[in-house]
Amino acid sequence: xxxxxxxxxxxxxxxxxxxxxxxxxxxxxxxxxxxxxxxxxxxxxxxxxxxxxxxxxxxxxxxx
Numbered sequence: 001x002x003x004x005x006x007x008x009x010x011x012x013x014x015x016x017x018x019x020x021x022x023x024x025x026x027x028x029x030x031x032x033x034x035x036x037x038x039x040x041x042x043x044x045x046x047x048x049x050x051x052x053x054x055x056x057x058x059x060x061x062x063x064x
Contacts, residue, residue, distance in 0.1 A: 032056050 030041045035052040042058040049056060 030056075030058075 028041055029038045031037070032039045032049040032052060032054070033056055034054045035049060037049065037051045039049050039051075039056065040047065042056060044058070046055045046057055048054070
């Protein structure tokens with residue numbers, strides 16, 4: 001039972017969950033190149049940002 005409550009194992013588990021969540025978020029969302037808000041990723045064609053109203057394309061990556 002002490003192995004489950006170990007702070008190191010708990011930190012590793014929380015880190016793994018955080019990385020998995022970040023990976024899923026980056027596959028579903030991207031940043032609008034104009035206002036930098038998180039918007040749904042455009043898989044095909046062009047989408048319109050709900051905040052600024054301008055169009056964005058799938059080629060815009062989260063890290064830009």
